[in-house]
Amino acid sequence: MELEKFKELHARFFGKELPEAVTASEEYDAYIEAIHDDEACYNWATAEKLKAKGFDFESYCCLMLADKVYQSLDEEGEIKYDDPDVIINKWDEGLYGIPIHDGGASMVVINYCPWCGHKLSK
CATH class of the missing domain: 1.20.5 (Single alpha-helices involved in coiled-coils or other helix-helix interfaces)
Structure with a gap:
């Protein structure tokens, strides 16, 4: 189209x-x-x-990562730990991770963007 x-x-x-x-x-x-x-x-x-939404998407390596990080945040900009639809988080320290939905804040830290392959830096 x-x-x-x-x-x-x-x-x-x-x-x-x-x-x-x-x-x-x-x-x-x-x-x-x-x-x-x-x-x-x-x-x-x-x-x-x-x-x-006023989200600074241009600081991310790709729009897909920016969108998924945006979707991981609640209305106050805090990570939604209890939402099973969240597939990636970004912490204030600059770490990115895939959440383990076990009721806690566990995650698997990742170093590369799952969508574009760009090295993720802090």
Whole structure:
């Protein structure tokens, strides 16, 4: 999908309660497919979401890592230790890790980004 067309659809669909007639449309399906299958559309939509939330995504090696770290934080910016949907955390010390969901704060420290392979530094 052309990025400009995606941006137009994003403005119409994102963050809104949509009736079933809309979510069952071919246009909506194409929009959802573009988010999942088109890197330019995914990157643009993710950057827009993180900008709107005031999250400093540009300090991360890739948008996927930035988005997953953002998703690991609660509304106060603290790590959500008890959320099984969290797949990566970044600690204040600059360490990144994959949480072990055992009820505590255990993690497996990682040194490379799981998405782009960039060496993660403190």
